[in-house]
Amino acid sequence: AQSVTQPDIHITVSEGASLELRCNYSYGATPYLFWYVQSPGQGLQLLLKYFSGDTLVQGIKGFEAEFKRSQSSFNLRKPSVHWSDAAEYFCAVVPNRDDKIIFGKGTRLHILP
């Protein structure tokens, strides 16, 4: 079945450490890809998106993501996390232009001081 998979439900990193959150999808071709962040009790904020072109995408708050077609992955990275990055992160996919957006189940990021 077509899906968006975020294999890590929880991730804990120390403040200042690097971060990588994984996202895999099972749709063919090149879908539209997104990462959103949700702070507790808040709505979704778009971090970055990939439609086409350069496979390394820069986003807000120092985040970047790399689209790897061969691995059907769109992993989110940050070189040095801050305590304020503690939140839930959702990967999302629009398989084709006319399709609905589909969300992964999210990865909750915890930051150790």
Add this chain to the structure above:
Amino acid sequence: NAGVMQNPRHLVRRRGQEARLRCSPMKGHSHVYWYRQLPEEGLKFMVYLQKENIIDESGMPKERFSAEFPKEGPSILRIQQVVRGDSAAYFCASSPGQFSYEQYFGPGTRLTVT
């Protein structure tokens, strides 16, 4: 340009009551989507509306749930005779056109059924 507005932000209802959730899209946006987020889950699509039309309601429960987007005023998600399982965060998104990849999300309404 104000973002997508949702109200109320928090709503408490007793079992059997009705819940009405409102969503005002961004200015110039005529397409609205509703999503439900259960604990430990991502957002699940419920319904897609344009002004005065329901385009896709494939994610809506068959009973008790309805949605509208009138010519004037906000979009309304209505849940009749709420049950505990309806407790969730409900998010609205709007877009300027028919493509969901152009969506902007509101802050959500957190519904608690007691």
